Amino acid sequence: MLKLKDKSNIKEQRGSNTNLLHNTKKLRNTKNTRITKKTRNTKKLRNTKRLRKQKLGSGLYIAPSLLGVLVFFIFPFIVIIYYSMVDNPINGEFVFLDNFIKVSANGAFQTAVYNTVTFSLVAVPLAVVLSLMLAIMLESRMPFRSQFRTFFLSPMMVPVASVVLIWRVLFHFNGAVNDLLISLGGPKIDWLKSGYSHIVIVLLFLWKNLGYNMILFMAALASIPKDILEVARLESATPLQTFFYIKVRYLSSTVLFVTIMSLINSFKVFREIYLLSGDYPYDTLYMLQHFMNNTFRSLDYQKLSAAAIMMSIVMIIIIGILFLVESHFGKDVEG
């Protein structure tokens, strides 16, 4: 509201020196006379009215989306909160945290949480660091930069299902990677059915996600003001110093974003695992999504909702912490 009042003031001011703007003179003049005619009170009223109309008008544009979000996400989520606290939907007896305790005590859930957490702890930092390295590498003056960017980005565009065949050929017990290992005198490893399966999935995850992260970092690096880098160079700062004292600071919001996106994508790694090894993978690859799928099959609403709520709370906490860390680090840089 305040803003709009200011605007009309500005208009009046502009109207007073009309000698510059010939085209819109007419329009301005009529407006000015209208404004001066009315008392301050009615002007205010008209403004609020118009503003309200404007707010309502543009608010209507949100309506379809908001309605859909409410119906398909928010409202059922509230119901889920209710489900997670009753013994069953029909009976509706309030049991408070019993379902949460039951789910946390569930062996399959524990394995799933453990596997997902260890996977994310390994894959997310790797994805952030490696993609930053790729971005810095592509920043240097080397030939074929745009081609390299295209190449690094291409895995993102390819459906996992399409390349899963090749990954199987590579990492099968009789597969190509083992052939290579044997010819180098190494042992034969059952990549997909042993503890090593984690490595395969991390590789697949990195393959898929590095390009995306790299683009984010490249954009962020390009947006660092050139004059600051120039000053650093003139002050004979080493590249490492420039990197740690300048670039990292400017990159901190991007690092946060990349970390969050990688974290979310690390939860999606179920796709790769499912396509590689089906519903019941090797034990260390049993992820939270597998647990959810199997719970969906038995349609245990209490278990499902308790698990979903726990996960959402954990996600919110993690993202909140990341935001706090970022605001601590990057507070003295703008942009």
Added chain:
Amino acid sequence: MSKKDTSRSAPPRKGSRAGFHKKGRKAWSKFKIILATGVAAIFAILFLMPIILTITNSFMAASEISANYGSVFETTESGGKVYISEKVNLKFIPDMVSFSQYITVLFKSPEYLLKFWNSVILVGPIVLFQLIVATLASYGFARYRGRIREIIFFMYIILMLMPYQVTLVPNYLVSDWLNILDTNWAIWLPGIFSPFAVFLLTKFMRRIPTSVIEAAQIDGAGEWQIYRQICMPLCRGAICSAAILVFIDYWNMVEQPLILLTDVEMHPLSVFLSRINKGEIGLAFAVATIYMVPSLLVFLYGEEYLVDGITYQGGIKG
């Protein structure tokens, strides 16, 4: 390495040594570029290999595939006739280029084409309608920033950050209530209202200068006209970016059909592809390649939009 880096950027100090430094510096920076290019090339090969292998292998005849990869996929159909080696022979170039896989997929076994069609039917409407809903909503969010709208927008962001493990439970519940489980609607509706495109487009639209919109308003344009004739043309690029990102996400979907569509016949190819390991491995590469084609085409024509889209998403001014 860091030591040498230091010598590189330190300014030359005294007379005769300065020349030496300059020379060394040049050689070193040249070496560094070569090194970086080499590393990038290795990465590029690793990144591209699975894609290229899939495509080239789709031009092998079924017998060649089972001869090469028989030990991996345990084909039984070829029986004793074809020699199956113990090891796999990973080949970039087929011994004999043959289109037999494609011919079989396209003309003889329609089930794959059907699954492909399932994918198209599932993804197309989601991309189209999510964008329609999202352009409207993002206009609303960008046009005015009140407290209520900020809260709603924050809710959208939180929702966007939730993994499928969380969002699929509410989706399932609603689909169950509306009796649309096992129909395409169960995938379409949550997809259409997914907040991702709203987020992306709002970020972009907020960068349209308010003076442009005010000018239109002074000229007497209504909300719809501002939306239609000013914001939409300005956002064309951002809409393309959003379309590409939404398309990739859903073309690749696995979780949603697995849970929301129990009827295997309705599954998209992205899920179905993992099931052709037995018996029909000869076709698999052709099917995989066919499934890749739309997304590769989108990539080919829209790489810039894709890059821009990712950049808007990160909120970095590109």
